[in-house]
Each structure stands twice: as C-alpha cells, then as structure tokens.
Amino acid sequence: MQARQLLLLPLAALLLAAPVAYAQAVGSVTTLTGMLVAQGPDGAPRVLAVNSQVREGDTLSTQRDAYARIVFKDDAEVVLQPGTTLLVKRYAYDPAQPRQDKVELSLTEGGLRSTTGKLAQRSPEATVITTPQGALKGSASMVVTLQPDRP
Amino acid sequence: MNKLLLALLLVLPGAPALAQSKLPPLPLPPVAPAPTVAPHPPAAPLAPLAPVSVAGPTAPAAPVAPGGAPVQQPGLYVQVIDGLVALSNPAGVQVFQAGQFGFTPNFQTPPVILPQNPGLKFSPPPVFNTSTGTPPTASSAGKANAVDCEVR
Numbered sequence: 001m002q003a004r005q006l007l008l009l010p011l012a013a014l015l016l017a018a019p020v021a022y023a024q025a026v027g028s029v030t031t032l033t034g035m036l037v038a039q040g041p042d043g044a045p046r047v048l049a050v051n052s053q054v055r056e057g058d059t060l061s062t063q064r065d066a067y068a069r070i071v072f073k074d075d076a077e078v079v080l081q082p083g084t085t086l087l088v089k090r091y092a093y094d095p096a097q098p099r100q101d102k103v104e105l106s107l108t109e110g111g112l113r114s115t116t117g118k119l120a121q122r123s124p125e126a127t128v129i130t131t132p133q134g135a136l137k138g139s140a141s142m143v144v145t146l147q148p149d150r151p
Numbered sequence: 152m153n154k155l156l157l158a159l160l161l162v163l164p165g166a167p168a169l170a171q172s173k174l175p176p177l178p179l180p181p182v183a184p185a186p187t188v189a190p191h192p193p194a195a196p197l198a199p200l201a202p203v204s205v206a207g208p209t210a211p212a213a214p215v216a217p218g219g220a221p222v223q224q225p226g227l228y229v230q231v232i233d234g235l236v237a238l239s240n241p242a243g244v245q246v247f248q249a250g251q252f253g254f255t256p257n258f259q260t261p262p263v264i265l266p267q268n269p270g271l272k273f274s275p276p277p278v279f280n281t282s283t284g285t286p287p288t289a290s291s292a293g294k295a296n297a298v299d300c301e302v303r
Contacts, residue, residue, distance in 0.1 A: 031279055067275040079279050113273050116234060124235070133227035133255050134240035134262060140247070141233040143273045149225045 025053040026091035027072035034066025034082070059087045062110065076103075076117025081145075084110025093119045101126040108132065111145035223270055226256035230271050238262040 023040060029052045036048045041057040054060065054070050060080065062068050068080045074093040080086060087106040094100055101123035107130070116139050120127050124139035131146060229238060231247045238245050238253055243261030247253045252265040 033276055033278075067279055069279055079273075079275055081273060081275065111273060113232075113275075120234070131227050133257055134238050136229060136236050136238050138236035138246075139234045140231045140236035140249075142236060143230040143232065143271055145228045145271055145273070147223060147225045147228060 023055040023057050024091075025055050025073075026088060026093075027054040027070050028052060029054065029068060030071045030077075031069035031079075032067070034068075035063040036066060036068040036080070037061045037063070054088060056088060056091055059085060061085050072103075072117060074117035074119040076119060077115040078105075079113045081111045081113075084112060086110075086112060098122050103127040105129045106131075107144060107146060109146055109148065111143065113141075113143045115141045224254075224256055226254055227262075228265075228269060228271055229253040230268070230273075 029036060029048050029050055032048070032050050036052075038046045038048050038052075038054065038058040038060050040046070040055060040059075046052070048054070048060075048068075054072075060068070060070070062080045062082050062084045064082055066080075066082050069077060070080070071077050072091060072093070078086070085108045087108070089104040089106055090102055091104075092100050092102040095118070101119050103119060103126060105128070114129070116127075120139035125137060127137065127139060129136040129144060131144070133146070136142075136144065227238070229236065229247060230252050231249050233249050235246060235248050238247065238255065240255060240258050240260075240262065242255075242259050245253060245255075245262035245264065247264065252268055252271070253262050254265050254269065255262040
C-alpha cells in the first residue's frame with residue numbers, strides 16, 4: 001500500500017504543476033524600454049524581453065522609466081507606463097468561439113494605454129479592467145491612470 | 152573647413168613639409184564685423200495675465216471637476232480615445248465616450264465626467280506611438296476601409 005502511494009506521489013506532483021507549467025500564453029511583449037517583470041501564479045518572477053510570452057495569471061510590473069507594449073492574441077494592445085502593476089487575470093479569445101470571449105485585467109498601480117482588438121469589436125461588453133476605485137467595462141481605446149495618494 | 156584641413160595636414164605624415172611647400176594660400180572668407188547690440192530699453196510694466204487653466208506642478212489654481220475633484224487628486228482617471236467605456240463602482244456608473252475624461256477618487260464616490268483634460272500625461276517614447284498592426288476599431292472602420300490607392 002505504501003509502495004503504491006509512493007508511486008502515485010510523482011504523478012500527483014506532476015498534475016499539480018501542470019497548470020503552472022502550461023499556463024496559456026495570451027500575448028507577447030513587442031516593444032520594451034527598461035525592465036518588465038512578470039510574476040506567474042507560482043510566484044516565480046520572470047524578467048521579460050521583446051518577444052517574451054505573457055500568460056494568463058501573470059502579474060506584469062514595469063520598473064522605473066520602463067515602458068512596455070503587450071500585444072494580445074486578438075491584436076489588442078496595452079502600453080504600460082513606468083511603475084505599473086497589471087494582472088492578466090483572464091484572456092479568453094478564440095476566433096471560432098465568440099461566446100467564450102472574456103478579458104479581465106486588474107490594474108493596481110500606475111497606468112496604461114489600451115487599444116482594442118478583435119475581441120472588443122465583436123464582444124464590446126467582454127472586457128473589464130478592474131482598479132481599486134472602480135471597474136472599466138467596454139470596448140474603448142483609452143488611457144487609464146491611477147493617481148496615487150500623496151506621500 | 153580651413154581648420155579641418157589644417158588639422159588634417161598636421162596629422163598626416165609628411166604633411167607639415169607639404170604644408171610649407173609652395174601651396175597657394177587658401178582663400179579665407181571675409182570676416183563680418185561683430186554685430187553691435189543695441190541696449191535694451193527699460194522694461195515696461197507687464198500687464199496682468201489672464202488665468203490659464205493648465206494643470207501642472209506650477210499651476211496656481213487647479214481646475215475643479217464637477218463634484219469638487221481637483222486635478223491630480225488621488226484616484227482613477229480615464230481618457231477615452233475611441234469607443235465607449237462604463238466606469239462603475241458601488242457608488243454609481245458613468246459612461247464615457249471618445250474625447251471625454253473621467254474621474255473617481257475612490258470606491259465610494261460616483262465617477263464624474265471632467266470638463267477638460269485634468270493633466271493626464273501618457274507620453275511613452277515615440278516607438279510606442281506607432282501601432283503594431285492593430286485592426287481598426289468599430290468606430291474607425293469606415294476611415295480605415297477608405298481606399299487611398301487602387302491598382303488594377
């Protein structure tokens with residue numbers, strides 16, 4: 001019995017690690033000045049470069065003086081300004097499955113400029129950007145800025 | 152130009168000897184006399200300036216949004232470039248359209264439309280201002296579909 005459990009242990013570990021290892025790539029870095037760090041659900045930070053993948057569950061952080069452009073799989077873009085933290089909570093886009101369209105981003109500091117893509121054109125209500133002050137829902141290209149509290 | 156030629160002659164091996172050889176003197180352009188600067192007249196007293204509503208660290212008075220939200224007050228600012236977006240929180244919902252600016256200071260205050268740009272500055276390097284092939288949005292599709300040139 002104990003031997004069987006020992007045999008199953010690596011399999012269980014593999015199953016637990018699978019969602020992290022195969023987190024879906026939903027976009028990539030196309031333009032970058034400065035340092036951009038992604039932290040996945042596993043908590044391990046990755047320093048991103050141009051052509052690096054952005055995955056669902058990544059928390060993207062631009063460092064001081066860093067700008068980064070991310071192009072998602074539906075050709076939507078976001079440009080992150082310095083000092084920004086953005087969680088790519090969900091990015092569900094399948095050209096053949098419009099009903100599954102869903103984008104959930106969470107901006108907790110900094111700011112971004114977003115440009116709509118194919119998903120927003122066919123599902124205007126499917127994109128939500130949450131912030132500490134409120135949620136932005138719609139198909140707009142826009143600049144969003146979180147002005148921090150004065151020190 | 153003459154200085155450059157002289158420096159070149161000094162650097163090249165054997166150039167000094169060449170320089171001292173029988174070369175015709177280089178024509179120098181006539182030097183224009185230094186312009187004389189007239190003394191400034193005494194400064195006239197400045198007329199009082201009209202108030203300028205420019206947001207910035209030195210702006211004497213920041214414009215105030217409806218609801219009493221001064222510019223650069225901490226909170227969420229949004230500028231809609233194209234399309235429509237609804238900003239909602241437990242206190243209310245406000246829809247913003249292209250060209251509008253919105254603001255809410257916190258989760259408990261309803262969003263408001265700002266009458267003008269509250270000083271939002273999103274100025275990445277120029278390389279970020281060129282789109283990487285983003286398809287046209289719904290509202291700009293008509294313009295994007297316009298044919299500039301067609302070859303048959």
